[in-house]
Amino acid sequence: MWAVHAACTSDGRLVLWAEDSDLPARVPGRAPRGPVAHPFAVPGETLRDALPGEQGKVDTVRLRLPSFASAPVPSPELVRDPLTAGPAPRGKLRLREWLVPAVSCGPAAAALDEVPPGCRLGASAHFLREVAELAEQVVSRGRVLPALVFESGHPTARWRPALSGAEAVRFAGLREAMPPAFRCEGGRSPAEVLRTALDVLVDGIVRSRISEIDLPRGRSTAAAWVRALAREPRFDAGPQAARELARLVDEWRASGTRESPLRTCFRLHAPEGDDEDWRLEFLLQAADDPSVLVPAQEVWRAESRVLQRWVQQPEELLLAHLGRASRVFPGLDAALLVPHPTELWLDTAGAHDFLTHATLLDQAGFGVLLPSWWGSTPQLGLKLSAGSTGTAGVVTKESGIGMDAVVDYRWDLALGNEELTESELAELAAAKVPLVRLRGRWTRIDRKRLAAGLAFLEKSRTGRMTAGEVLLHSGLHGRAHGEDGQPPMPVVEVSARGWLGDLLSGQVDQHLEPVQPPEDFTAELRLYQRRGLAWLAFLDRLGLGACLADDMGLGKTVQLLALEALSRAEGARGPTLLVCPMSVVGNWQREAARFAPSLQVHVHHGGGRLGGEDLLEAVGAYDLVITTYPLVVRDAEVLREVRWERVVLDEAQNIKNSASRQAKAVRELSARQRIVLTGTPVENRLAELWSIMDFINPGVLGSLSTFRARFAVPVERDGDTEAAARLRRITSPFVLRRVKTDPAIISDLPDKIEMKQLCNLTAEQASLYQAVVDDMLARIADSEGMERRGLVLATMSKLKQVCNHPAQLLGDGSPLPGRSGKLARLEEILESVLAEGDKALCFTQFAEFGGMLVPHLSARFDTEVLFLHGGTPKKARDAMVQRFQETDGPSIFLLSLKAGGTGLTLTAANHVIHLDRWWNPAVEDQATDRAFRIGQRRDVQVRKLTCIGTLEEKIDRMIEDKKALAQLVVGSGENWLTELSTSQLRELMTLEPEAVGE
Incomplete structure (x- = not known):
């Protein structure tokens, strides 16, 4: 590195x-x-x-x-x-x-x-x-x-x-x-x-x-x-x-460009009470410390020494600056008619003239301090009120309540979120200056926009439109061009009654009627998960896309499977296409079999996958078709021909770049509804959110260029909170985001959430895996006793190294990226952990593997990675623990299982990742308890990375089947495996076809 x-x-x-x-x-x-x-x-x-x-x-x-x-x-x-x-x-x-x-x-x-x-x-x-x-x-x-x-x-x-x-x-x-x-x-x-x-x-x-x-x-x-x-x-x-x-x-x-330690600054004071005049105050400001401001009165005091440490003749400096500023704002000429200018009194028209020149003065190098309300002047726009009937939780596809339902509407003019009365509109229309005092505060009114708005109200103040049009008005489509009866100015607020109002409020999940999954759905949903299911079902019945953006570990998978089971019970016929990273295909396949056994699941991947007409004929027999992002691109032509009931994208950050081939490919798929699952809807730029929203509900945020101009640039570059609020208002009906720190979630979660993360092997890993197995089977026939047991244990160790990474087995110092399904899954998990500001412990029983990961993860995430192993001196060990426990300390801590599995308190972490399995629950639990112990104030998520179709998954399954005897059976690590017969070992180690990713 x-x-x-x-x-x-x-x-x-x-x-x-x-x-x-x-x-x-x-x-x-x-x-x-x-x-x-x-x-x-x-x-x-x-x-x-x-x-x-x-x-x-x-x-x-x-x-x-x-x-x-x-x-x-x-x-x-x-x-x-x-x-x-x-x-x-x-x-x-x-x-x-x-x-x-x-x-x-x-x-x-x-x-x-x-x-x-x-x-x-x-x-x-x-x-x-x-x-x-x-x-x-x-x-x-x-x-x-x-x-x-x-x-x-x-x-x-x-x-x-x-x-x-x-x-x-x-x-x-x-x-x-x-x-x-x-x-x-x-x-x-x-x-x-x-x-x-x-x-x-x-x-x-x-x-x-x-x-x-x-x-x-x-x-x-x-x-x-x-x-x-x-x-x-x-x-x-x-x-x-x-x-x-x-x-x-x-x-x-x-x-x-005389570079001076001081510059002239102008501060505008608005009238107070019944006063009509504005005061423009002159000051000198330190160029390298803008907080230092000296009023002009001090400049003209002969006895004043406050400016001596900057310039010898501040009077000449002030006059020279005022002369230059008057070339930008001619209104300052009046101040230069007196020998000792300190301020300038302006009427409302003059104040507005100065405010419009403020940016030019700033660009010319002068300081400008304006009233706080100027930068956040409420926008004059239209307010749309609509009426709908029905309740969110009882919307049905056949009820006529949906995107095509016709509702009554009324347009009004509003300043920000405050609707203007008829008398206020008359007062604004009669004003001669765009700067007016309204409801006790000063604001700026765009007179052309006001005239256009009044003309629009005269033509189409009331009428009827579809619910879909109301939703579009709440987004960028509300800013139309004044043609075909559309509003000629921005829509600043959209409100509605009934189910449509619930949707627009962004609080749909708080008002929904409960929805129960069918009886054959085996998972017990928690309260917030049942709300998530009801929210998904509500949007599904409206045909609207959804972004389930719950924090990592809150059960997005089980909520989606519950929706699938519910849809099938209600008579949905078309198949659902689930697109996910290769590293979680096995997770989905097994979770579906575990929680929704009635779902017919087909995995579309691998060299022997169906294609063309064969795939088109086969998909109708399945409820859920699972594939990967690369295959959506590769098989785009045939996948586009299927009319999917639903298209679901898991780990939707894979389409955060809207110009990528896989983002374009999934947008071209035909589906009645689209859903994305992600714990990080925005990682680096708001354009990532646009890509997700444009997939689930095309056009709701307008074109990408429009989105950048209206939201991305103001929010990212200028920190515009108003633009951010508008964006939240537009997206909130379609995004459900719950975080682990929400009181309602914390009280509903267990203290420790354990989950298995199933990973696929790469082709290189599969080749090495098979070579190790073949070598053992060839040698084990001629061995017995201690030699046989040693051979089995050595093979187990080699196979676990292969599952970790080919470079660990080969020991050749070769690069790590792109060669291990387990490493790819680890990077995905850590990316989410870091995005949420959390910390993680990563345990491995191989110190050499940890040593390989340290420089790789440090470069991958541009962050410090701690590593504790058997050779770490006690002083360094204590220093690592102390630094990790600090709030601003490193976020990733790698530990070898033997050196770091006991005796440490690492409660700063709320994520524990077991990179390879010890196959002794007690040992793994001891390691987990480094974070899950007294002093831990957050719920701990524990992930055990396991490779599909390998001995890792098969042994894990054996342990699960014998949970009651687990301590007796596997109490000594892997030693019990040495007593298996050759046929049992062959069955245990044989590589299953599903193990290999793409």
């Missing part, structure tokens, strides 16, 4: 370098006297080839790094195999210079949008990414100016940032947050280093954008400089002419 770092050199270069966990961490011999090669740095050419995109040249840089006498200290992001890393270097820490191979990087590479597999970004690389974001923001907003500088005595054209306003504040924040590693080359201050890095990135970004423009062809020094701004930075010019041009450029830059 690599840890990638960044640094800014004294000669103005940005470089990337990396540490390799596979290289030795120590340098033999005595401490080096001078700089020597970094012992575990990645070779420059290797790093350049691994990084995406075009990279710069490879060079060696001298970096001062924390070091012991014989080696640098590995960065915290570098994770080594704890079993092979050897003892850590000791001694006194000091800064020592090392020669490090590095790759120069430009703006595109500095963004670090793609990280090579098996890499973690160090703190300095994350910092470089933030600096690149600031550079992109500065250039996009046009905050750049050309400059003429001398580099090594040569005239050079450069683009430089002109920081002001928000960019200046962000620069100050980055300066304070700079990690030492970013400036480990040279002894410069953080401000100098950050300025250099930003200059380099801004110059590169601007050049990439203007490289194709036409340039002047003259021979003058100025023309050569202009050409150099878009081409090669250095240009030829006489020394005297170049110096004179540089002086003129500097004066020109200074005239518009």
Whole structure:
């Protein structure tokens, strides 16, 4: 595994370098006297080839790094195999210079949008990414100016940032947050280093954008400089002419961008009581600490010393700034008519004029403080009220209550969620200024929108529409274009009575009539699961899609199976298609057989699966057809021809990228209803939620581009809470989300939830598994006694290693990704655990397997992974436990079963994962009790990973069948297996066809 770092050199270069966990961490011999090669740095050419995109040249840089006498200290992001890393270097820490191979990087590479597999970004690389974001923001907003500088005595054209306003504040924040590693080359201050890095990135970004423009062809020094701004930075010019041009450029830059520790700030005060006038207050604000504000009155007090530590003549600074600001907002001219301006009084029209210029003033580098209500002005829109009959829990497909039911409606104008009266509408229509005081508070009214809304009400205030149209109005489709009788403005609220109102309220599960699964459904549903079933059944009868987004471990599988059993009991005829990851196909197959034995289940996967007409003829005989995401893509043509009763997507984060082939394939399937199951409806971006919603109810959130403009950008970039609330209002009828921390859920859950996670083998695992079994069967016939018992135990161990990962059996140090079904399932579980902010204990009886997992999981989730094994010293063991128990400590703790199965208190974890089975319930329970013990305040979810069709599942089944005798039968681990006959061993170890995934 690599840890990638960044640094800014004294000669103005940005470089990337990396540490390799596979290289030795120590340098033999005595401490080096001078700089020597970094012992575990990645070779420059290797790093350049691994990084995406075009990279710069490879060079060696001298970096001062924390070091012991014989080696640098590995960065915290570098994770080594704890079993092979050897003892850590000791001694006194000091800064020592090392020669490090590095790759120069430009703006595109500095963004670090793609990280090579098996890499973690160090703190300095994350910092470089933030600096690149600031550079992109500065250039996009046009905050750049050309400059003429001398580099090594040569005239050079450069683009430089002109920081002001928000960019200046962000620069100050980055300066304070700079990690030492970013400036480990040279002894410069953080401000100098950050300025250099930003200059380099801004110059590169601007050049990439203007490289194709036409340039002047003259021979003058100025023309050569202009050409150099878009081409090669250095240009030829006489020394005297170049110096004179540089002086003129500097004066020109200074005239518009005098960088000052203070900037002028404007604060607008709204009228109070019956007053009519607004007050615009002038202040001086510290550029690097916006909380420091000095009123203009202080500027004009001769005896005031408050500003002396910033500038010598604050009066001149204030007047100069007001003069520049008046070019942006001409209304300030009136303030300059007095000798000592401190404020400006405005009428309502003037205040509105200032508010509309506020953004321009901010962009020009001035501070602007506005009334809190300005940024959250309620939106003028239409309110739709509709009426329906019936109760949510008694909707039936034949009752006429559904998407096509006709309901009465009424349109009204509303400001936010407050409906406007006729007299208020008349008052607003008569107002001459968009800024009005309504119900005791100031607000802004879009006069064109008001006129359009009033005209719309005159034509179609009341009438009738379908329930489906009401639902569409609650989403983006409510914002129509004023054509064909549609509203010409946003719909700010949709309300209804009856079952339709329950659906729109987002609280359907609280009002539903109870629904009982059929008698042959064997699971006992908990209260919240029965509510989930009623909610699913309600939406099913309306033909609406649903997203069941319960937390991991709350039983989404059993709720869906209950719905299937209920649908079949009520006469549903078409088959349901269930799409899931290969790692959980076996789970679904066995859970269906266990809880809904009446369901006819067919697994569509493998080389011998049905296809074409054979599949079309066969699916009609089944209730539930289970397949995988890759096969939906591969067999899309035939699967599209089936009219499915229902299409269900398990682990729906697999379609979070709406442009992926599998997301497109599932959207093309034909079904009466669509359901997704996921514990993480949104992992990284809101576009993932759009993809899920567009699958279950196509069009409910509009197009992806519209969704981004209305929701994703405002919420993700600007933290717009109003947009987030609108999005919740639109999606809540179709999303049921319960979390383990809900009081209603906690009181209903057991203290410990145990579940088996069934996994498939990859083709490589299956091949190795069969080879191990064949070798044992060939040798066991000629052995007996202790030799036979030893052979059986060795084979058992090898087969468990194969089930874990081929690399564990082979011991060849080969890469881990994509080769183990069990590892794939572990990654899926940990992804959900981390997304929920939880912590997990992962137990394995093989310390070497844990050592392999540490660097892999660290890189996979870009997080620290603790590992406790038999060779961990007591001091380090205690430190690990203490760090894990801390709130902000690591979230993943790997433990070897023998070393960590007893004697530890790890109640910070509420997930326990047994990676391989000990086949002794007492031993496994002891390990689980590291988390499930006194001090644990949350319910503990225990998962036992078991490979389908292998000895793991077969032995587990034998133990389940003999639960009453389990302690006697398996009390000594696997020793009891050595007494089985050869035929019993053959049956136990034979690999079943269903074991192999795709």
